[in-house]
Structure formats: C-alpha cells, structure tokens
Amino acid sequence: MGGREDEFEPSALGTKEHWDATYEQELKIFKESGDAGEIWFGEESMARLIRWIEKQKIPLDSSVLDIGTGNGVLLVELAKSGYTNLTGIDYSLSAVQLSKNVIEKEGLPHVKLQVKDILNPSDELSDFQICIDKGTFDAISLNPENAAEKRKRYVKTLNRVLRPGGFFLITSCNWTREELCKEFSEGFLLLEELPTPTFCFGGRTGNTVTALVFQQKT
Template sequence: MDEREEEFEPSVLGTKEHWDTAYERDLQNFKENGTAGEIWFGEESMTRLIRWLKKQKMPLDSSVLDIGTGNGVLLVELAKSGYTNLTGVDYSVSAVQLSKNIMEKEGLPHVKLQVEDILNPSDGLSGFQICIDKGTFDAICLNPDNVAEKRKQYVKSLHRVLRPGGFLLITSCNWTKGELLKEFRERFLLLEELPTPTFCFGGKSGSSVTALVFQQKE
C-alpha cells in the first residue's frame, strides 16, 4: 500500500451511488426551485481557469472537455465567455440530466453533454484540446475499491481523450503540487501552477486548493 492510499480514507464521496443520490436530489431541487446546486471550489475556481485560457489566447472554438461536469455550471461560464466547442461528461445519469436542464434554461443548446465513465471512456470521446478536472480526481481517489489502479487508469484515460500536446487543467483539495506532479509526470509535463487562495495558521501560510496546468507529452 502506498503513501496516498494510507492517507486517504475510503469515503462514500468516491462512489457512484453517492453522486447518483446527490444529483437526483439536485435535479429535483432544480425542477422545483430553479437552483443549480453547488459550485465545486466556488466561483473563483471557474474564474481562475477561464482567466488562464484567455491569457493563453486559446481559440474560442478549442474543443474543451469538462470531466465530471456535475451540474454543468462551469460549462455555462465557459459558454458565456465565448467558448463554443464544449462537452461535459459525468458517470451519473442524474447529473447529466440536471446539466441538460440548466443548459436549456440558459439557452445553450450547443453544449454537448453525455454519460461517460472517464475511467472507461467510449471510443468517440477523443481529440480534445483542453480537459478540465475540478474535483473529479479527488473523488476517484476516495473510492474504496482498488484506488491505486483507478488513479493509474485515470491518467491513461486522460492521455487517450486528449490530442497530442493537449492541456489538462486540474483543481484539487486533496493533493499538493508535488503529489500531483508525481501522479501525472509519466504522461504529462507541468506547465504552470495557478494562484489559489491561501490560509494562515500558527504563523505558517499554506493553500487548501491546488490548481495546475499540465500538457500532454507528444
């Protein structure tokens, strides 16, 4: 058993059953109240990613995949920022249905949404220039079953769905920069660490969130 397996206790947050139940509830709330639900890591996390894309002058028609899209709110913000080639995937049927309802409400019929397990992606899920992960890798690492193999499979899947030289923007609250680099270095190069909010305790500063940009090795 390696260091990360010892540190991460298995959790229901790593199971499909938990997310199916959560998004079924969010879907019902949306139908009744029109609320989209939680924004993982807050609005600043979305602003941070979009700011980087604009800084790099990524073409607005770049193909973008949002992994574990949940309610699809990140895709809404990307669309509002002018990006036109957007796809969101989630292994929860209820999450995809919720995000479809939200896209309809927002008038964004061009955003593609589909049920996919990123650990076993379909053949058609490929060729993306940009993949965004905002907490999905974190959830995978909390799965109670064979988590070390799932981590390796996740990296392989990303390598498969991205085109050569494509970019991965990953946000995590469980992993440090060094730990993420170790997980992804076989197939990805670290390009940049994005600034995130810091906290101070006992006279020491640290970050509760890590946001990195990787580029796939060609």
C-alpha cells in the same frame, strides 16, 4: 505513481451511489426553484480556469472536455465566454440530467453532454484540446475499491482523450502540487500553478486548494 492511497480514508464521496443520490436531490431542487446547486471550489475557481484559457488566446472553437461535469455550471460560464466546442461527461445519469436542465435554461443548445465514466470511455471521446477536472480526481482517490489502480487508469485515459500537446487543468483539495506532478508524470509536463486562496495557522501559510495546468508531452 504516488503512494498516497493509504493516507486517504475510503469515503462515500468516492462512490457512484453517493453522486447519483446527490444529483437526484439537486435535480429535484432545480426543478422546484431553478437553483443549479453547489459550485465545486466556488465561483472564483471557475473564473481562474477561464482566465488562464483566455490568457493563452486559445481559439474559441477549441474542443474542451469537462470531466465530471456535475451541474454543468462550468460549461455555462465557458459558453458565456464565447467557447463553442464544449463537452461535459459524468458517470451519474442524474448529474447529466441536471446539467441538461441548467444548460437548456441558459439557452445553450451547442453544449454536448454525455453519460460517460472517464475510467471507461468510449473510442469517440478523443482529440480534445483542453480537459478540465474540478474534484473528479479527488473523488476517484476516495473510492473504497482499489483507488490506486483507478488513479492510474485515469491518467492513462487522459493521455488518450487529449490530443498531443493538449492542456489539462486540474483543481484539487486532496493533493499538493508535488503529489499531482508525481501522479501525472506519465505523459504530462507541469506548465503553471494557478493562484489559489491561502490560509495561515500557527504561523504557517498553506493552500487549501491546488490548481495546476499540465501539457501533454508530444
């Protein structure tokens, strides 16, 4: 695995307490105003993932797992695109309550939501064709307590919940393509890097966000 843990400052963003408090507030705002809250990495990041899935002509009934679903907006967009076998998990009860409210408002009863920690999943969480991560691996990387071990456990769990040959789509603002390839070398092959916004500073061009598609080795 990569050795980046010493380069990340431990942060509240890596703790369950932070996300519980964040989603409790967002749930309150949603009930008052109907605003689902922030979309991680913006709307274009969701469209980018959905375009890739559609381009592969992946059947609409394929099982999809949204890891760290937050407000559930990605699941809403997938459902609106015709996908019917959708599951979202989050270790924050407040996040799942918010996503349930958002999904009920959109009239999408077939979307499944569960309070689960991807690092400690139950046995029935398995056999997914596609797993999607927008920022959850980033948050795990910022955990104040043994982030490196948690990253290894994440990769091990991912190997278990995906079916052989399944796809893993990850969007990150903390990790480069090369670093993510190293982190997920255990059981995964890089298929494609998705285009993300670039910036230019001091004559050098770079990406603030990395989006990759891996396939589980069979």
